[in-house]
Amino acid sequence: MDEDLIAKKDVLEEAGISYGQLYRWKRKGLIPEAWFIRKATVTGQETFFPRDKILPRIEQIRSLKEEQSLDELVQILAPEAAPETVKHDDPAALSPIGTEGRKLLWKERGYTFGELVALACGTHALRSGTRPAEAKLLVDLVRTEETVLRTPTGMTALLGEKAFEQEGFSVRLTLGVLGHEPLKVDRESRVKHRVDLEKIAEQVKLALREVT
Amino acid sequence: MESQSISISGSGRVSGGEYTQVRISGSGRVEGDVVAQEIRVSGAARFQGTVKAKEISVSGAGKFTDRVEADVLVTSGSCGIEGDAEAKELRSSGAQRIGGSFRGHYVRVSGVLHVARDMETDVFTSSGKFEIGGLLSADRVEIKLVGDSRAREIGGENIDIRASSGFSFGFSLTRGFRMGVGIGTLTVGEIEGDNVHLEATTADVVRGKIVHIGPGCRIGRVEYAESLDVHPEAEVREKVKR
Numbered sequence: 001m002d003e004d005l006i007a008k009k010d011v012l013e014e015a016g017i018s019y020g021q022l023y024r025w026k027r028k029g030l031i032p033e034a035w036f037i038r039k040a041t042v043t044g045q046e047t048f049f050p051r052d053k054i055l056p057r058i059e060q061i062r063s064l065k066e067e068q069s070l071d072e073l074v075q076i077l078a079p080e081a082a083p084e085t086v087k088h089d090d091p092a093a094l095s096p097i098g099t100e101g102r103k104l105l106w107k108e109r110g111y112t113f114g115e116l117v118a119l120a121c122g123t124h125a126l127r128s129g130t131r132p133a134e135a136k137l138l139v140d141l142v143r144t145e146e147t148v149l150r151t152p153t154g155m156t157a158l159l160g161e162k163a164f165e166q167e168g169f170s171v172r173l174t175l176g177v178l179g180h181e182p183l184k185v186d187r188e189s190r191v192k193h194r195v196d197l198e199k200i201a202e203q204v205k206l207a208l209r210e211v212t
Numbered sequence: 213m214e215s216q217s218i219s220i221s222g223s224g225r226v227s228g229g230e231y232t233q234v235r236i237s238g239s240g241r242v243e244g245d246v247v248a249q250e251i252r253v254s255g256a257a258r259f260q261g262t263v264k265a266k267e268i269s270v271s272g273a274g275k276f277t278d279r280v281e282a283d284v285l286v287t288s289g290s291c292g293i294e295g296d297a298e299a300k301e302l303r304s305s306g307a308q309r310i311g312g313s314f315r316g317h318y319v320r321v322s323g324v325l326h327v328a329r330d331m332e333t334d335v336f337t338s339s340g341k342f343e344i345g346g347l348l349s350a351d352r353v354e355i356k357l358v359g360d361s362r363a364r365e366i367g368g369e370n371i372d373i374r375a376s377s378g379f380s381f382g383f384s385l386t387r388g389f390r391m392g393v394g395i396g397t398l399t400v401g402e403i404e405g406d407n408v409h410l411e412a413t414t415a416d417v418v419r420g421k422i423v424h425i426g427p428g429c430r431i432g433r434v435e436y437a438e439s440l441d442v443h444p445e446a447e448v449r450e451k452v453k454r
Contacts, residue, residue, distance in 0.1 A: 009419065009454060018406045018421065020369025023349045027315075027332045043433060044416055045402065102417075199320065 005037065005048040006055070028070050029072045029079055030061055032198075034154055060206075077202065088116055094207040096120040096200065104132070104139045113204070118143035120200045121157055125186035125193040134159055134174050134192070142197065153196045156181050162189040220255075228261050237272075245278075253289070262295075270306070279312075287323070302333075304340070313346070324359075341396070353405075357396025357412055364401050371405035371420075373398055375412040375428060420424075 025031050037048045064073055071161045089109040101123030104117060122139035142157050163172045185191055217233035218226050220240035229246025236257040245261040253274040264281045271292040279295040287304040296312035306324045313329040321338040328332035330346035347362045353371045376396050398413045407420060411426035419435045427445040434440055435452045444447050
């Protein structure tokens with residue numbers, strides 16, 4: 001596994017939290033089951049976490065915990081509790097989408113949570129220089145798979161590109177792929193853009209919280 | 213919506229649906245998903261489908277083939293749930309078996325509890341015997357050992373495991389073990405908590421802030437942050453202060 005992992009005891013020390021808090025947050029669903037990675041070490045079994053996920057999450061919980069109850073936090077942070085009933089009218093007001101992102105999927109009103117996440121994926125790609133037509137491809141891909149957003153499975157959506165020459169013409173093919181990491185493409189193709197659905201979904205949830 | 217009650221006192225079979233009360237005192241079978249205010253089983257019942265109720269009490273033999281959700285689940289007979297179970301309160305003085313995971317707030321075991329996967333609750337108290345295939349997680353774990361209990365992992369804030377009163381009356385624990393006098397034991401892979409007090413427990417690893425290892429314990433490795441004390445009648449192979 002090439003992911004950067006951090007041992008549970010180091011998480012406690014670095015974040016200054018107790019076992020009680022960690023287990024409580026896990027029970028509430030604030031820390032997804034999938035982040036608990038058990039590995040054999042010289043001293044026996046130990047639990048590790050993806051460093052770039054667990055530390056920011058603890059920070060979020062701690063900064064939001066002041067104003068909100070743990071149950072409210074679950075609504076904001078826990079992917080499986082994603083509000084399927086969300087109908088949001090103004091995606092342009094959400095920072096992960098903005099005016100440029102809204103154009104990728106135009107509706108008068110009533111965007112569902114899945115559509116918002118799809119838009120945020122597209123915007124993410126746009127902002128790193130992907131062409132609008134390709135960003136739209138990503139939006140369509142994620143939008144049809146709304147259910148994956150409700151389970152904290154750590155899925156990734158990516159745009160792959162393959163370029164080849166044919167009878168003097170240069171052809172470029174772009175393909176949208178949705179799946180679990182590690183996702184690989186063949187050697188002649190390249191990954192144009194990669195988004196972590198869980199991360200994007202979180203950004204959308206936080207943005208939704210900010211505008212209400 | 214006006215919903216009805218059913219009562220089976222001989223032998224019968226009903227289909228699922230929405231009921232105020234379901235009482236089975238003979239032998240009954242409910243086929244399909246059930247939503248009810250109250251379910252009482254004092255005979256033998258088999259529920260085929262998911263069950264959702266405010267209160268479920270089983271004093272006979274109850275079998276649930278799917279998921280069970282309740283505010284209060286009380287078992288004094290034998291209750292088998294093949295799927296996951298969720299209950300704010302679980303009180304079991306009989307035999308309770310859960311084939312999946314359990315989630316709730318308050319659990320009290322004085323009979324026998326068997327959970328195949330995780331048991332997650334705010335409070336877990338036991339003066340019975342339990343076997344948990346996965347993680348037992350609670351803010352407060354209070355266990356009075358009778359019989360031999362097991363769990364793969366225990367984690368939470370306060371973990372307090374006491375041997376049954378036998379040796380507080382002054383007879384040697386090691387002798388108690390040898391003679392097999394009714395002293396309970398606990399076998400766990402890993403225990404993690406902020407305040408950990410253990411007795412008669414065998415564990416591979418114990419991690420905690422304030423750790424107390426009492427008589428009869430056999431621990432492979434203790435990792436502690438603040439303090440550790442080990443009773444002379446306990447065995448700890450490795451101690452690490454973080």
